[in-house]
Amino acid sequence: MGRTLAEKVWDDHVVRRAEGEPDLLFIDLHLLHEVTSPQAFDGLRQNGRQVRRLDLTLATEDHNTPTLDIDKPIADPVSRAQLETLRKNCAEFGVRLHPLGDVEQGVVHVVGPQLGLTQPGMTVVCGDSHTSTHGAFGGLAFGIGTSQVEHVLATQTLPMARPKTMAITVDGELPADVTAKDLILAIIARIGTGGGQGYVLEYRGSAIEKLSMEARMTICNMSIEAGARAGMIAPDQTTFDYLEGRPHAPVGEDWDAAVAYWKTLRSDEDAVFDAEVVIDAAALAPFVTWGTNPGQGAPLSANVPDPASYEDPSERLAAEKALEYMGLTAGQPLRDIKVDTVFVGSCTNGRIEDLRNAASLLEGRKVADGVRMLVVPGSVRVALQAVEEGLDKVFKAAGAEWRHAGCSMCLGMNPDQLAPGERSASTSNRNFEGRQGKGGRTHLVSPQVAAATAVLGHLASPADLSDAVTTAGV
């Protein structure tokens, strides 16, 4: 019987397999950041252990880093202490670190791919659930906890139970203004926040094959929001073209050998998935969330759902609590929801294409009165590229704030937070209660919907923007 892509990559990394034990997997790349690593380094110290493979380990600062005044000392002493702890640990153990101010600094899941360190067929781990992003290159990429971070630092391996596999096939053509973000939000709404539990998701089909690498990263990034262990997409020419020439991409004979191997990384025709979901791309529309988990979403043209319409009592209760927290009423059109803040950034949508998409809609337009718009590039390299293309000027001319790179308002560990009761349209990945600041209310959206929303002041799609212009002209 044939094997799935996930099974192939898994099998290629088994260090040890024994009856009744989880497989021991070798880890090709271990990414670190300041939040989930300090206790792991402490564990190494307490046990007199070293980092086994410094050459497969990379650290960056992202969660706590401010996006303003980065040349000044960090104001929050606790954030500062955490970053200093990472610097001290990396210096003591010899780990390569890209700190605040470094040209390679940025959100860990943006940095790995742009350096060419994330490649097909690799196992990638990081103490961050959005590590699933790296699966866009056709590798297995898992978010792990701090105990596992310590385990990988010490052994470069992880004992793991073999996951099940789920095929998510998306065929057809995505309509205009429907992005990878809309697609993944629709998938999560369909299978639920627990729908992927225990599975590695493989996104496939003609609509997926047409996506750019950055769009594929957006999709794989949010696999965790469906509860999945990982998400992945088979590598193809788009993947190889993205990688060629990047700082850590193989060269010469190594490149040829790598590509030959990468081309074998596809699910076999006769491979059997444990579950399959089929999505019709043509039926999709811009999608937004109305609730407090990423599965509580709907097409922008829909209304806020009525909790009474849920048959499952636990879902009904969850919807009731969500509406209460979000300050929404059943039946209210989603388009009528006014926002205070628009956030463009994060490991989900903080790459150059995302900024281009948002900027293209803001060009010649203004952010609505009373709306604050933050644009936070995913990395310093993304910021530099945006400046080279003049995107920063477009954002500033529209009245948006152009900030420095980091995780920023995705989770509000730095000063970029929502005030209690404030409402955002956010290109990030989680609309949990208080995620973007205590009492803050989050609607997850694509960069295009974010830009249109910023201009109109209420949840809106790019199509609404042209309608508004037409109306104004009449």
Added chain:
Amino acid sequence: MEAFTTHTGRAVPLRRSNVDTDQIIPAHWLKKVTRDGFEDGLFEAWRKDAEFVLNRPERQGATVLVAGPDFGTGSSREHAVWALQNYGFKTVISARFADIFRGNSLKNGLLTVVLPQETVDALWELTEADPTVEITVDLEARKVLAPGIDADFELDENARWRLLNGLDDISLTLQNEGDIAAYEAERPSFKPRTITA
């Protein structure tokens, strides 16, 4: 890791589904660089409400959390497990746990028990009717016991053995040093390196 064999204690019924790790421990608590001192951050936003179940006098000292389905979704923060343990919970019962949270909990000796929602419902009703009722989670017998409830639960044998003995994963893995070295020797040269030795 602390070993887990059997535990008996009073319960807290948490009638919510999709309790994400941002609720269990909000992000601003994640700036700490220790594994302890997270107890005051546990369910911080909800605890501002005096009526929240954890705040009720009859729930003080309870050690068994009985939660709705999809407990621990979202972020990989192990701080969520530490917060539950720092507060005093020894075990969490739910119909479904998020994968990373479950992995983290078992590595720290916080036993996560999966039971059918009907049994969770029965436990909720039991402890709500009488908060003094005690629930026993017996890992050796793989059973949850309470008045009128005798429920078997699954846990793979390897995870159970590690928990029962409080074994450290890293020491176990390092016993296979030869296998790791052999694998490393065979890795293709085109695989990337972050630093050149």
